[in-house]
Amino acid sequence: MALLSVRDLVVRFRTHDGTVHAVNGVSFDLDAGETLGLVGESGCGKSVTNLAVMRLLPAPAGRIEGGQVLFEGEDLLRLDEAGMRALRGKEIAMIFQDPMTSLNPVLTIQEQMVETIKAHKKVTNKQARAQAVDLLTMVGMSEPDRRLRDYPHQFSGGMRQRVMIAMALALQPKLLIADEPTTALDVTIQAQVLELLSRLTSEHKTAVILITHDLGVVAGLTRRINVMYAGFVVESANTADLFAGPAHPYTVGLLHSMPRLDAQPGEPLIPIEGTPPDLRHAPVGCPFAPRCAWRVESCWREMPPLEPVRETAEVQTTGPLATHRSACWNRPTAEEAIAGRPLRVDFVPAPEPVEVSR
Amino acid sequence: SGSGATASPGGPKTGGALTVALSSDIHYADPSLVSDAESLYVANQVVEGLVGVAPGSLSDIIPVLASALPTVSPDGLSYTFKLRSGIKFHDGTDLNAAAVKFNYDRWNAYPKGDLQTNATYFAAAFGGFGDASNLASVDAPDPSTVVIHLRHPQSNFLISQTVAPFGIQSPTAIGANDGNNATLTSNPYALGTNGKGKAMVGTGPFMFNDWTPGDHVTLVRNAGYWDPRARPYLDRIVFKPFADIASELKALQSGAVDFVQALDPASVKATTGDANLVLLDRGSGCNVTQLAMNDADTVGGAPNLLANKGVRLAIAAAVNEPAYIAGFYGGEASVADNWVPSGAQYYTREYLPTYNVTGSRGYLAKAGVPTTGLALELWYPTGAPASVLPDAKGLASAIALDLQAAGFTVTLKSEAYAPNYLADEAAGKLSMWLQSQTCRWAGADDFLYSAFFHYTNAAPSAMFGYKNDDFNTAMTTALSDTTAAAAKADWQKAQDLVAADMPTVPLLNAKPPAGARNYVKGFVGAGNQIEILSSVWLNK
Amino acid sequence: MARFIIRRLLVAIPVLFGLSVILFLFLRLLPGGGPAEAILGQHATPQLVAQISATEGFDKPLYEQYLTYIGRLLHGDMGSSFIDGRQVADTFLIRFPGTLELTMGAMIFAIGLGIPLGRLAARHPNSWIDAVVTVISLFGISIPVFVLGYTLAFVFGVQLHWLPTFGQLDPRLDVDPVTHFAIIDALLAGHWYVIDAVSHLILPSIALGSIPLAVFTRITRASVIDVSNEDYVRTARAKGLTDRRVNDRHIMRNAWLPLTTVIGLETGALLAGAVLTETVFTWNGVGSWVVTSIQNHDFIVVQSLVLIFAVIFMTVNLIVDVGYAFLNPRIRYS
Amino acid sequence: MTFSATPEAGPVNPQATTPAEAANRPLMQIDGLKMYFEITSGILMSRHVGDVRAVDGVSLSIRKGETVGLVGESGCGKSTVGRTILRLYRPTAGRIVFDGQDITRVEGSSLRAVRRRMQMIFQDPYASLNPRMTAAGIISEPLEIHGVSSGRERRDRVRDLLATVGLDPDYGDRYPHEFSGGQRQRIGVARALALHPDLIVADEPISALDVSIQAQIINLLEHLQDEFGLTYLFIAHDLSVVRHISDRIAVMYLGKIVEVTGSRDLYERPLHPYSVALLSAVPIPDPAVETRRRRIILTGDVPSPSNPPSGCRFHTRCWLRERLGNPERCVEEEPVLREMATGHQVACHFAEEVDGTAEQVQVTGRPGRGAPVGSAGAAAGVAGGVVAPTAPEGPQPRPRPRG
Amino acid sequence: MTTPTAVAIAPTARASRGLWHDALRRLLRNGPALIGLFFITVFVLGALLAPYLSPYDPTIGVLSDHLQGPSLTHLMGTDKQGMDEFSRVLYGARISLTVGVVAVMFGLIGGTIVGALAGGAGGVVDGVLMRVIDVLLAVPGILLAIGLVAWLGHGEIQIMLAVGISYSPMFARLLRGSLLAIRESDYVIAARSMGASPIRILTRHMLPNALTPLIVQATLAAATAIIDVAGLGFLGLGPGDPRIAEWGEMLTDSRSFLQSAPYLIFFPGVVIVLSAVGFNLLGDGLREALDPRLKR
Numbered sequence A: 001m002a003l004l005s006v007r008d009l010v011v012r013f014r015t016h017d018g019t020v021h022a023v024n025g026v027s028f029d030l031d032a033g034e035t036l037g038l039v040g041e042s043g044c045g046k047s048v049t050n051l052a053v054m055r056l057l058p059a060p061a062g063r064i065e066g067g068q069v070l071f072e073g074e075d076l077l078r079l080d081e082a083g084m085r086a087l088r089g090k091e092i093a094m095i096f097q098d099p100m101t102s103l104n105p106v107l108t109i110q111e112q113m114v115e116t117i118k119a120h121k122k123v124t125n126k127q128a129r130a131q132a133v134d135l136l137t138m139v140g141m142s143e144p145d146r147r148l149r150d151y152p153h154q155f156s157g158g159m160r161q162r163v164m165i166a167m168a169l170a171l172q173p174k175l176l177i178a179d180e181p182t183t184a185l186d187v188t189i190q191a192q193v194l195e196l197l198s199r200l201t202s203e204h205k206t207a208v209i210l211i212t213h214d215l216g217v218v219a220g221l222t223r224r225i226n227v228m229y230a231g232f233v234v235e236s237a238n239t240a241d242l243f244a245g246p247a248h249p250y251t252v253g254l255l256h257s258m259p260r261l262d263a264q265p266g267e268p269l270i271p272i273e274g275t276p277p278d279l280r281h282a283p284v285g286c287p288f289a290p291r292c293a294w295r296v297e298s299c300w301r302e303m304p305p306l307e308p309v310r311e312t313a314e315v316q317t318t319g320p321l322a323t324h325r326s327a328c329w330n331r332p333t334a335e336e337a338i339a340g341r342p343l344r345v346d347f348v349p350a351p352e353p354v355e356v357s358r
Numbered sequence B: 001s002g003s004g005a006t007a008s009p010g011g012p013k014t015g016g017a018l019t020v021a022l023s024s025d026i027h028y029a030d031p032s033l034v035s036d037a038e039s040l041y042v043a044n045q046v047v048e049g050l051v052g053v054a055p056g057s058l059s060d061i062i063p064v065l066a067s068a069l070p071t072v073s074p075d076g077l078s079y080t081f082k083l084r085s086g087i088k089f090h091d092g093t094d095l096n097a098a099a100v101k102f103n104y105d106r107w108n109a110y111p112k113g114d115l116q117t118n119a120t121y122f123a124a125a126f127g128g129f130g131d132a133s134n135l136a137s138v139d140a141p142d143p144s145t146v147v148i149h150l151r152h153p154q155s156n157f158l159i160s161q162t163v164a165p166f167g168i169q170s171p172t173a174i175g176a177n178d179g180n181n182a183t184l185t186s187n188p189y190a191l192g193t194n195g196k197g198k199a200m201v202g203t204g205p206f207m208f209n210d211w212t213p214g215d216h217v218t219l220v221r222n223a224g225y226w227d228p229r230a231r232p233y234l235d236r237i238v239f240k241p242f243a244d245i246a247s248e249l250k251a252l253q254s255g256a257v258d259f260v261q262a263l264d265p266a267s268v269k270a271t272t273g274d275a276n277l278v279l280l281d282r283g284s285g286c287n288v289t290q291l292a293m294n295d296a297d298t299v300g301g302a303p304n305l306l307a308n309k310g311v312r313l314a315i316a317a318a319v320n321e322p323a324y325i326a327g328f329y330g331g332e333a334s335v336a337d338n339w340v341p342s343g344a345q346y347y348t349r350e351y352l353p354t355y356n357v358t359g360s361r362g363y364l365a366k367a368g369v370p371t372t373g374l375a376l377e378l379w380y381p382t383g384a385p386a387s388v389l390p391d392a393k394g395l396a397s398a399i400a401l402d403l404q405a406a407g408f409t410v411t412l413k414s415e416a417y418a419p420n421y422l423a424d425e426a427a428g429k430l431s432m433w434l435q436s437q438t439c440r441w442a443g444a445d446d447f448l449y450s451a452f453f454h455y456t457n458a459a460p461s462a463m464f465g466y467k468n469d470d471f472n473t474a475m476t477t478a479l480s481d482t483t484a485a486a487a488k489a490d491w492q493k494a495q496d497l498v499a500a501d502m503p504t505v506p507l508l509n510a511k512p513p514a515g516a517r518n519y520v521k522g523f524v525g526a527g528n529q530i531e532i533l534s535s536v537w538l539n540k
Numbered sequence C: 001m002a003r004f005i006i007r008r009l010l011v012a013i014p015v016l017f018g019l020s021v022i023l024f025l026f027l028r029l030l031p032g033g034g035p036a037e038a039i040l041g042q043h044a045t046p047q048l049v050a051q052i053s054a055t056e057g058f059d060k061p062l063y064e065q066y067l068t069y070i071g072r073l074l075h076g077d078m079g080s081s082f083i084d085g086r087q088v089a090d091t092f093l094i095r096f097p098g099t100l101e102l103t104m105g106a107m108i109f110a111i112g113l114g115i116p117l118g119r120l121a122a123r124h125p126n127s128w129i130d131a132v133v134t135v136i137s138l139f140g141i142s143i144p145v146f147v148l149g150y151t152l153a154f155v156f157g158v159q160l161h162w163l164p165t166f167g168q169l170d171p172r173l174d175v176d177p178v179t180h181f182a183i184i185d186a187l188l189a190g191h192w193y194v195i196d197a198v199s200h201l202i203l204p205s206i207a208l209g210s211i212p213l214a215v216f217t218r219i220t221r222a223s224v225i226d227v228s229n230e231d232y233v234r235t236a237r238a239k240g241l242t243d244r245r246v247n248d249r250h251i252m253r254n255a256w257l258p259l260t261t262v263i264g265l266e267t268g269a270l271l272a273g274a275v276l277t278e279t280v281f282t283w284n285g286v287g288s289w290v291v292t293s294i295q296n297h298d299f300i301v302v303q304s305l306v307l308i309f310a311v312i313f314m315t316v317n318l319i320v321d322v323g324y325a326f327l328n329p330r331i332r333y334s
Numbered sequence D: 001m002t003f004s005a006t007p008e009a010g011p012v013n014p015q016a017t018t019p020a021e022a023a024n025r026p027l028m029q030i031d032g033l034k035m036y037f038e039i040t041s042g043i044l045m046s047r048h049v050g051d052v053r054a055v056d057g058v059s060l061s062i063r064k065g066e067t068v069g070l071v072g073e074s075g076c077g078k079s080t081v082g083r084t085i086l087r088l089y090r091p092t093a094g095r096i097v098f099d100g101q102d103i104t105r106v107e108g109s110s111l112r113a114v115r116r117r118m119q120m121i122f123q124d125p126y127a128s129l130n131p132r133m134t135a136a137g138i139i140s141e142p143l144e145i146h147g148v149s150s151g152r153e154r155r156d157r158v159r160d161l162l163a164t165v166g167l168d169p170d171y172g173d174r175y176p177h178e179f180s181g182g183q184r185q186r187i188g189v190a191r192a193l194a195l196h197p198d199l200i201v202a203d204e205p206i207s208a209l210d211v212s213i214q215a216q217i218i219n220l221l222e223h224l225q226d227e228f229g230l231t232y233l234f235i236a237h238d239l240s241v242v243r244h245i246s247d248r249i250a251v252m253y254l255g256k257i258v259e260v261t262g263s264r265d266l267y268e269r270p271l272h273p274y275s276v277a278l279l280s281a282v283p284i285p286d287p288a289v290e291t292r293r294r295r296i297i298l299t300g301d302v303p304s305p306s307n308p309p310s311g312c313r314f315h316t317r318c319w320l321r322e323r324l325g326n327p328e329r330c331v332e333e334e335p336v337l338r339e340m341a342t343g344h345q346v347a348c349h350f351a352e353e354v355d356g357t358a359e360q361v362q363v364t365g366r367p368g369r370g371a372p373v374g375s376a377g378a379a380a381g382v383a384g385g386v387v388a389p390t391a392p393e394g395p396q397p398r399p400r401p402r403g
Numbered sequence E: 001m002t003t004p005t006a007v008a009i010a011p012t013a014r015a016s017r018g019l020w021h022d023a024l025r026r027l028l029r030n031g032p033a034l035i036g037l038f039f040i041t042v043f044v045l046g047a048l049l050a051p052y053l054s055p056y057d058p059t060i061g062v063l064s065d066h067l068q069g070p071s072l073t074h075l076m077g078t079d080k081q082g083m084d085e086f087s088r089v090l091y092g093a094r095i096s097l098t099v100g101v102v103a104v105m106f107g108l109i110g111g112t113i114v115g116a117l118a119g120g121a122g123g124v125v126d127g128v129l130m131r132v133i134d135v136l137l138a139v140p141g142i143l144l145a146i147g148l149v150a151w152l153g154h155g156e157i158q159i160m161l162a163v164g165i166s167y168s169p170m171f172a173r174l175l176r177g178s179l180l181a182i183r184e185s186d187y188v189i190a191a192r193s194m195g196a197s198p199i200r201i202l203t204r205h206m207l208p209n210a211l212t213p214l215i216v217q218a219t220l221a222a223a224t225a226i227i228d229v230a231g232l233g234f235l236g237l238g239p240g241d242p243r244i245a246e247w248g249e250m251l252t253d254s255r256s257f258l259q260s261a262p263y264l265i266f267f268p269g270v271v272i273v274l275s276a277v278g279f280n281l282l283g284d285g286l287r288e289a290l291d292p293r294l295k296r
């Protein structure tokens, strides 16, 4: 049984400007100790998916309107608030993008760490503090005893992110959700933090969901990757498979639109034309269709299901043998993936049908 | 009148505290230094002079500390008073002739500066201090005899001595509390800062207890009051100043105060309509409200329409006094027929023009004044005490409307009452303005001479610019008469002279209404507000 | 922290200096002749004008006068009232406790009601509760203090006889004015007189507190909503803390920051707002004193009171800033 | 495109005597540029208590038509260099020579004249456009300021510019908030192009954009350079992007340039320990490569520019220094930029030691210096984790062709 | 190599005619703001049309008709002078709204000049001006206004000036704050880098953008100004001529009739409150309509 199993998750935001269709039926599984990358550009629903798992969507705008979140077989969406609270921080921990803002500026690190520990363990303040010292030592903080009394603003960004990691791992959770943990940091600091994160999670066998828009980060750090676009998972594969043979036009586009450090000079970039869709409109067809060079007629009408790229008897959703799946009516071929554009002669992207135009 | 004095079946009861709403705080705890209605009202409960006025009357002089009215020498210069015996000041010292002499000598010797500036009653009664004073000397031939010597005869001497600033205070207390300190800021007797019983030490039915400036003054019963018939019923009287006159009625209605000393005329209706409250009648008031005018040929360099008697008469006929009384005085006033209120000493009834718009035009026509371009300025004060002008603004605009109806154009102007308005009227800068004069003592002299039309250095007063030498001579003669009969005759002559000239337009005599909870009994009102609360008791 | 306070005190010096110059000129540039005439008003006779000018030094050059003025101020001599002859400082000591009591009463009312209301609204944004709270705060800032004051006094004092409508204490009670704080004096006098003192404080506090109530409600609502959307609140929830702890420790601790600033500003404004309230409720405080002094053209008092108000205002702001710094470690440790 | 046909599009170069001379001379030459920001304190009078040495002795030259990239961590002074050479600041010291003219101290109308030839593109497409002006208004503003064309002509010019940057010319009357981030950045580019400048300073022009949009802007900038012969100073913290777009790259650390070289060379043979560390930290979207690479984890944070370390500023974090036995020279002597190879300058006392170290090799993913580009990949199912000590080498099919 | 094309890039929002236009549209969709606008419109119309709407001359009273309750002849009754309350309320809107709004204008203009000088020039000018503003801010607003009226004397102009001056430091500080922030914004730096003159930068870039918070604040201040002006009237510092109808003074003049003629308190009280409510609602609505955060 998977540690975490998200089924057909639908999340919407009711705002003054209309309903935001943030997550439109996302399913994925995660085994204990497994690392999963969640990639996609800004606003595609990565954070919302994970906040929904934690049931931490901003109330009352954000609502889970469908699906299940099974954690160790139990549907979190049916759990009462107290049950959920017992889980948060203890079984599932989270770290967030901006270390500058995710620590409470008016409380000392000690207060914040101790309260985390005491929320789930019956320990004295002293014991909790001792554990906090250990944790800080673990994340490589010098003079942890003294620094516990400091406030967040007295730390640099990288240090704060270490504190966040220490706090998240305090109770040895089974799952750690890291939401763009290094986006706000410089590359050299990012390297420090990622190194720490991967070392600690593999030591503790913690399952990790790593959210990022940097394909480079997931390439080195995760075993499996889900690519999201406009609230859908459009491609899901083992990391190596995904980079070796991207099977969704969006993934192909992403890989071609970012220069690589090791690229040959002069190699052109192939941008994805257009802009991401406005999620205030209910999705009709594939949301990527307007920007897709591979689109066919049906893309405008119907969202393709997430289906295995190669025929298999049984679809594996987790583990090293997880099936490479992609949601596309017209998958790029291997050559096309390398070229970054359709190579088929006479192929023209299907024009937008008049009747569904908005 | 004393409507509150209706005896109840149970008869008067002793005890209880009476809370009295005042329109403003008292100024000093030394009665010789005050002149405002509130300070005097409080002082009247505490200090007593040689003579006073009979309860409820304006000008019936009765002996108080003196055992009888004084004997006057034929030249009218020496007044011999016999003192009652056995009277003690609140501090336990004896009242005797030496104490009386001490008081008179003290006042007369007030140095220039704070003390002289504030002792306006003494200055008004005697014309000044020291050598400038008409008070020559005081003798105390024996402990119960006091002889006051004047420099010139003074027909208003006795009535002037009926008021609280001439109350006799304990020489011991004054001495002990630095009461003669010429700088008022450091005069604890006048400021009442030395605590209980260390200021305003007199002989009256109530004793000064404490004063928190701006908040309250407390008096307590003088159990050993010398007059057994007038021993006080109340244990305490608390005077509470109200900056906002509209709050007084609320306080009375809510029962937080028992007695409002000067009720807002606008509250009269609400008071009479409330079964828990009574409106206390004080009879006719010792005041006159007039449309004051400067009769000089020019005011502020500009030709003055009001120099023309026809215009003044026209104005007198154009103002609708009964309407003002109904509108702004809750009916509690009477149309003035003189510059002297009825009930005052030597008052004579005069016949002034009454409201008549056609008559008003007639006066103008008769005087040959063109009926166009009759532009007038009418000044009224803001922030004037309600006891002076309860609604100056309303009254001024009503007068302005009436004058407009009679063909004048009126510009309304206002200034803060103190000091600008008072200063400007005194300096003769205003051509026409609202003025209300409350008596110091109820004598014709106090209005016609002191307050209004006396000459200074043989010239008309700057305030009114009213020149009438015959009238002025009549007044000075009346003032120096040695007998009451002569004075009466001379004052009548003076009043007839001024009425014929209409230098200003007297409007009305306000009856200052007081209000009380219905359990306040035994109140004896007086138009001059010299009311001793020793007769008051609480029926609850 | 000490450095912070010293810095703030130093900043106050030029402001006070500027204010003293302005007030000094205010008295000397009064319309109606010279300062002596303005002070004397109706009593202005040439001799008195000369006398006052000599004693107050109005005939000296301006800078010299200013130096004397400042010198006296520094010795605590703020001059004396021309109306009652008392030292401004003496009367101030009698009247200020009343104003302070009223201001604190109003603050307790405004904070005690405003913050819970704001939190309530923030918990249910865009609900009917929110709408009701919004309307309350809207009217709170739209009703003139004196209209509200009269209405309250009429309804609760005159009609219902529930509460007294004027003064700090029932004058019939035998309470010695020891401290001039009605509540403290009543406590000292015993007999449960303190109940009377408190009951006198209620209506004026409500009238005066209506505006800050509205402001605090709005600010609390806005800042609680703002803070609730902060990442660290999400972090706190993700750690599995109870709602109560998240609300009290994480949300409120931070929501207090903007609140302290506003509370400071409002306290200062309240001291001035007391001008109207004290007049309506016959409150023996500094506010009603300002009004009567202005009406009486008692300009030395006005001049001194404006300076005192400014000093108090700045002191309050200093206290608030220190409080803010105390709540906000970013400032505390810099 | 009609843009280049407008009269103003010709070279605006008063100093240019002969074309040959002009071609040899760098378009922009900066020498020992220092830009300190004063830190003041005090209440009544502000007292100078120190400086933020944002730029502390930077020398760089940019030739006409080339793109020079400026990389470094946040706060190292990249933007300050860009802004100072545009003379938005008054430099503390040094010299800025633009096309032969010393503009270090020019003011007033001569500065205005210079500004006509240098433009800037900003990082934040939301903050850099005045929300109260239409796109057309924004783009025509430089034309108005310099009194270039008017009326119809100017309107046509704006339409041309919109089309040039790939926007529908009819969108000119829309306001910035009606455009997406990428579109806004195009407007910013159009504004920079309006006066047909010689030099464009692009300060992180793509960092704020969505991943899928970044390439659009990069391509647009490259295309415009080809089209109009522009010269770019391209500032970014993302080495991959800088390497992609630049001909030469300058690496900055704490207000100083530590290495300058051709962009190919920097990747193949970085000679400053910091450059090596920086390159090693950049993740490469290819698990096969990632598993082979070894990261150099620098300890600690960047020191404060108001109190930089003595000697070599990088010595507090240098991975090489420890290995060399912590030589005192690094602490005492400030290294100067020295030419290690043609066009390759490094400011490190021990640059020679860097060459050939395991770290350098790991970063470049090649066995040794100057070796041909080897491509490597990994089989499916490599273990997760960042630091893979060893990795299988050898040619593997790559998702993207090179060259 | 892909060449940029002008296709397939659709704007994200539907076409509009500018920020102001958009703000107006948002404002007109905001219920509470519309209520506020409605109140203000009613009062403004009442003020403008007062000569046509009011049945009586507001300055002429028939003393014998005084203190009559509301009836068909006198919709809001008569005051103690016998003046028609309804007519006075209508004419009072002229004074009270004008005084309130003009006072804010004075404050806004004064504040804008000072704020623009300080925020635009910076340096020593800024330092000196800000100290002056600190001094003014050290005196609580209403006290400053009271002191100024006491000093300047009675009259509408004096009240406008006094209230205006008491508001200007707030505006100046607000404007300076936004200008300082805007001065460092990228679009101002962009303009500078293009060689725009300081005047152009101030007028084209800084002021238009700094205006938004100022407009909101001015609207909210208009509400408080109306209340402040009424408060001055309450303290006897109103316009002076009793024939002039001013809401605060009408209210104050009638406070003795709280019981005998409560309508004299009620009607002026209600119009003061409603006009303040109106400006407050409008101000809040404007804040929402103009808030740039809602745009992103």
Ligand SMILES: Nc1ncnc2c1ncn2[C@@H]1O[C@H](COP(=O)(O)OP(=O)(O)OP(=O)(O)O)[C@@H](O)[C@H]1O
Residues within 6 Å of the ligand: A013, A015, A020, A021, A022, A040, A041, A042, A043, A044, A045, A046, A047, A048, A049, A058, A061, A062, A213, A279
């Ligand atoms: N509180 C909210 N109210 C309304 N819409 C929201 C809210 N939070 C998120 N959304 C919308 O939900 C969609 C998904 O947002 P989400 O934060 O999951 O994106 P993301 O993939 O994490 O992007 P990023 O990389 O920017 O973090 C976005 O379109 C966003 O606008």
Ligand SMILES: Nc1ncnc2c1ncn2[C@@H]1O[C@H](COP(=O)(O)OP(=O)(O)OP(=O)(O)O)[C@@H](O)[C@H]1O
Residues within 6 Å of the ligand: D037, D038, D052, D053, D054, D072, D073, D074, D075, D076, D077, D078, D079, D080, D081, D237, D305
């Ligand atoms: N106007 C200024 N006043 C004071 N200090 C400044 C100013 N501008 C920049 N600095 C400081 O100068 C240093 C360099 O800043 P700069 O903006 O040039 O860095 P950067 O390399 O562009 O960083 P980033 O990648 O974050 O944009 C920083 O420490 C910054 O705080």
Ligand SMILES: [Mg+2]
Residues within 6 Å of the ligand: A046, A047, A048, A179, A180
């Ligand atoms: Mg996110």
Ligand SMILES: [Mg+2]
Residues within 6 Å of the ligand: D078, D079, D080, D203
């Ligand atoms: Mg930068």
